[in-house]
Structures are given as structure tokens and as C-alpha cells.
Amino acid sequence: MYYDAAEGLSRLEIERLQLKRLKTTLKQAAKSPFYAQRFKECSVDPEAVTSLDDVKRLPFTTKQDLRDSYPDKLLALPQSEMVRMHVSSGTTGTPTVIYHTKNDLDWWASLMARCMHMVGLRKDDVFQNMSGYGLFTGGLGIHCGAEKLGCLTIPAGAGNSHRQIKLLMDFKVTGIHIIPSYALYLSTVFAEMGVDPRTLPLRVALVGAEPYTEETRRRLEALYDMKCYNSYGLSEMNGPGVAFECREQHGMHVWEDAYLPEIVDPATGEPVPDGELGELVMTSLGREGMPIIRYRTRDMTRFLPGTCPCGREHRRLDRLQGRCDDMMIVKGCNIFPMQIERILMAMPEVGQNYLIMLERDGFIDNLRVKVEIRDEYFVEDMRQLAALQKRIVARLRDEILVTPKVELVERNSLPKSEGKATRVIDNREKGA
Numbered sequence: 001m002y003y004d005a006a007e008g009l010s011r012l013e014i015e016r017l018q019l020k021r022l023k024t025t026l027k028q029a030a031k032s033p034f035y036a037q038r039f040k041e042c043s044v045d046p047e048a049v050t051s052l053d054d055v056k057r058l059p060f061t062t063k064q065d066l067r068d069s070y071p072d073k074l075l076a077l078p079q080s081e082m083v084r085m086h087v088s089s090g091t092t093g094t095p096t097v098i099y100h101t102k103n104d105l106d107w108w109a110s111l112m113a114r115c116m117h118m119v120g121l122r123k124d125d126v127f128q129n130m131s132g133y134g135l136f137t138g139g140l141g142i143h144c145g146a147e148k149l150g151c152l153t154i155p156a157g158a159g160n161s162h163r164q165i166k167l168l169m170d171f172k173v174t175g176i177h178i179i180p181s182y183a184l185y186l187s188t189v190f191a192e193m194g195v196d197p198r199t200l201p202l203r204v205a206l207v208g209a210e211p212y213t214e215e216t217r218r219r220l221e222a223l224y225d226m227k228c229y230n231s232y233g234l235s236e237m238n239g240p241g242v243a244f245e246c247r248e249q250h251g252m253h254v255w256e257d258a259y260l261p262e263i264v265d266p267a268t269g270e271p272v273p274d275g276e277l278g279e280l281v282m283t284s285l286g287r288e289g290m291p292i293i294r295y296r297t298r299d300m301t302r303f304l305p306g307t308c309p310c311g312r313e314h315r316r317l318d319r320l321q322g323r324c325d326d327m328m329i330v331k332g333c334n335i336f337p338m339q340i341e342r343i344l345m346a347m348p349e350v351g352q353n354y355l356i357m358l359e360r361d362g363f364i365d366n367l368r369v370k371v372e373i374r375d376e377y378f379v380e381d382m383r384q385l386a387a388l389q390k391r392i393v394a395r396l397r398d399e400i401l402v403t404p405k406v407e408l409v410e411r412n413s414l415p416k417s418e419g420k421a422t423r424v425i426d427n428r429e430k431g432a
């Protein structure tokens with residue numbers, strides 16, 4: 001039933017293994033110039049770690065640390081041992097480099113294959129990876145997992161929607177990896193081509209790399225008649241394959257044999273009580289080339305309490321709310337873009353794209369939401385459109401407590417990206 005033995009470990013076994021691997025990881029990390037210095041400055045003695053709880057006494061590693069260590073101060077082995085590097089896509093600021101040895105890549109591919117096996121993909125599946133290749137980990141990361149599982153793997157890459165659809169049809173693809181905003185967009189291309197995606201043999205989609213809501217998942221499942229499983233990862237922790245939903249579709253199991261997750265208060269760095277929202281902090285437990293200790297992901301989530309009905313005892317992370325720095329403050333209210341997406345994607349009149357704009361009018365911040373409307377609702381009758389607009393404003397106001405300006409626009413009139421979507425444009429600095 002399980003892909004490998006580690007998937008079925010009990011809590012006790014997981015924690016024993018974690019402690020053993022944490023100790024090895026600390027020793028390995030100490031070989032890198034960065035951690036050698038950091039451990040010295042913070043008087044960290046890897047030998048003094050005797051329980052998992054001791055991890056809380058270790059220093060954090062931040063994105064800035066990774067930038068400062070550019071290009072190779074985090075390497076724990078000579079560069080000649082490294083066989084690949086990836087660069088984080090740089091959604092926020094200067095990118096960072098992550099190196100992998102042969103063993104690191106093998107382990108990563110196994111973790112990814114484990115995720116895919118968990119949601120029912122097998123060697124006789126045909127798998128199309130529709131995310132960018134190159135430096136982005138969603139390409140090769142997923143690709144190597146799919147090959148390890150034995151699937152016929154199509155490295156379609158990002159964009160070129162007509163070709164994507166042709167490949168999906170010609171090769172009777174049953175599994176895909178796709179970014180949620182692109183999956184929404186691709187459904188409009190299907191419609192233009194007069195093909196109903198529900199008629200394809202597609203059954204499983206790995207959907208991740210950017211935040212999206214439960215409402216978007218449901219919408220995608222209905223549009224394509226396939227199951228969508230949330231997939232979470234970040235380059236600093238390899239990439240995809242860090243946490244993944246099982247068939248219960250309720251929270252993502254973090255593979256705790258490979259990672260040590262913590263949730264902390266983003267302001268203080270102190271652990272939050274179990275089950276509360278905070279920033280995810282991750283330690284790699286298996287990497288030999290470039291171990292990373294207590295990495296501040298800036299991603300906001302919580303551990304789901306209780307055990308999963310699937311029987312796996314690796315803890316579950318709740319759907320990610322976005323990054324701590326995604327939070328917008330408008331008229332004194334804290335707003336996450338995903339709150340807006342949740343409302344929009346639950347409305348049948350709303351199409352497959354939206355854009356949030358922040359503007360400053362004198363001293364007042366305004367929130368403008370541009371919303372694509374489905375063709376059948378984009379009618380001539382101004383009264384009907386005005387009523388729809390009012391309804392969207394009211395629903396958003398109930399959720400975010402600020403009255404937004406809502407603009408209804410036609411299908412595919414908003415900018416789209418082949419990679420991660422830009423959901424928010426902040427023009428406030430330029431204004432006033």
C-alpha cells in the first residue's frame with residue numbers, strides 16, 4: 001500500500017529517526033563555511049543535541065542568510081560532489097542557489113514518487129508536467145519523481161497551451177502537474193478550442209507552487225473532472241515533495257523522515273501552540289550537499305490536529321494561506337489575497353482570473369479588484385452587470401471588512417503568466 005517503509009512509520013519511529021538524522025545533519029552542516037561560523041557565533045554544539053526539542057535552541061536560517069552565502073558558502077561537501085543546482089524563482093527579491101549531490105537527488109526523487117504513489121499514480125500512468133523546467137524546481141523535481149515511479153513522463157514545460165492540450169489528448173494523459181492559476185486559464189483555452197476537458201482520460205492533478213483556495217480546487221475538479229491534490233515545496237527544501245495531500249484531501253502530510261517542521265510566531269520566532277497559525281520553519285534531515293537548519297519559509301500555515309484517516313502518521317499542514325509578506329493592510333484591516341480568491345472562486349458568474357490592485361488616493365488606501373466574468377454572464381444589460389458587481393462588492397466586504405472597488409472585465413483580458421501568477425499589484429508608493 002505504501003511506496004516505501006518510511007511512509008508507514010509510527011509517530012515514535014518517525015521521531016526516533018528525526019533525532020538521529022538531526023544529529024547527522026548538524027554535523028554535516030558544520031562542515032559548511034556558513035554554518036561553521038554561525039555555530040561558533042551562537043555556541044551551537046551539535047553533540048549537545050539530545051532531544052528533538054533541542055532544535056528550538058538552534059539559530060534560524062533566513063532567505064537573507066542564503067543570499068549572503070552566495071554562491072557556495074553553504075556547501076558541506078566539495079563542489080565536485082554536486083551534480084545539479086536550482087535557483088529559487090525569485091518571486092520575492094534576489095534568487096538563491098541550492099546545490100544537490102547525486103544522493104540528494106535520488107532521495108528527492110523518491111519523496112516525489114512517494115507523493116504521486118500516495119494519490120494513486122502508478123507506472124502505467126502517462127504524466128504530463130506543465131510547469132516551467134530550467135532553474136525552477138517544479139520542472140525537474142516533479143519530472144524525476146514521475147520517472148522514478150515509472151510513468152511515461154512528458155516534459156511539456158510551461159505555456160504553449162494549444163500544444164499542451166494536443167499532448168493531453170494524443171497521449172491519453174492520466175496525470176498532470178499544473179500551477180493553479182494556469183489550470184484555470186487553460187480551461188478557457190479548452191473552451192475556445194471547443195474541447196470539453198472532462199472527456200479526457202485525465203484523473204489526477206498535482207496542483208501547487210502558489211497559494212490557492214479550496215474553492216479553486218473544487219472549481220478545477222469540476223472543470224476537468226479530475227482529482228486535484230495540493231502539492232507544497234520550496235527550493236530551499238529541494239522543491240516539490242515536501243508536503244502533499246493524501247486521498248483524504250484534508251491537509252498535506254509533511255514527510256517527516258526527510259524534514260523537521262516547526263510552526264513559529266513570525267514576529268517573535270517563538271513556537272505557537274499546537275494547531276495555531278504561524279510561520280513554517282523547516283530543517284532538512286537528509287541532505288548531504290547543502291543541509292539547511294531551521295529555515296524561515298515565511299509561509300503561513302498550521303498543523304492540523306488529530307490523525308489522518310488514511311493511517312499515515314506524518315503530520316499534516318493546513319492549506320497555505322500565503323506568505324507572511326503577502327498580507328495587505330488596507331484601512332487598518334489585515335487582508336490576505338486568498339480571502340478574496342475564496343469569495344470570487346465560489347461565485348459561478350466569476351471567470352478564471354482576477355487581479356487585486358492597491359492604490360492611494362490622498363491619504364486613503366483603496367482596494368480595487370478586477371474580476372473576469374464568464375461569457376454567459378457578460379451581458380449587454382447594464383442593470384444585470386451592475387447587480388452582479390454589487391453582489392461581488394458585498395460578499396468581499398463581508399469577508400475582508402473593507403469595501404473594495406470592483407471592476408468586471410471580459411474573459412482573458414487580465415494579464416496572465418506562464419509561471420506563478422501575480423495576484424496583487426501595489427501602486428501605493430507611486431501614488432500620493
Ligand code: ADP
Nearest residue numbers: 088089090091208209210211231232234235320
Ligand atoms: P520563490 O520563493 O521564489 O517563489 P520557489 O519556487 O522555491 O521560489 O517557491 C516556493 C514557494 O512557493 C513556497 O515558499 C510557497 O510560498 C509557494 N508555494 C509552493 N507550493 C505551494 C502551495 N501548495 N500552496 C501555497 N503556496 C505554495
Ligand code: ZN
Nearest residue numbers: 246248308310
Ligand atoms: Zn492522510
